Amino acid sequence: QVQLVESGGGSVQAGESLRLSCTASGAITIINSMSWYRKAPDNLRDLVATIQRDGRTGYSSSAKGRFTVSRGGAENTVSLQMNNLTPDDTGVYICNVEQRELIPGTSFFELNDYWGEGTRVTVSS
Secondary structure (H helix, E strand, O other), X not given: OEEEEEEOOEEEEXXXXXXXXXXXXXXXXXXXXXXXXXXXXOOOEEEEEEEEOOOOEEEOOOOXXXXXXXXXXXXXXXXXXXXXXXXXXXXXXXXXEEEEEEOOOOOOEEEEEEEOOOEEEEEEO
């Protein structure tokens, strides 16, 4: 199992910044990607930003230009720098790790996802 711990959430005014961090620990194998999601009102998770093993990044349309995702000094840490926050950014931000794991008894790999508990971001106008 992989454990994810997020930090950095809080309450800010519109236009301010926050930096979220997530550290993975436990049975880490080969991390394919580390990502940030935001829990939507219908409890589904909307992708905010992702960074692949090779460093490629991707962002939602609302995050592009304002948010920056990066891997930390340790390979198992991911951060999300959020600038120029708006009330629409309010929500619970959840860290995700996708990693390759050997299927027991075989020489094949599968991709498994792990999720953190989330950290709350509140932006007031």
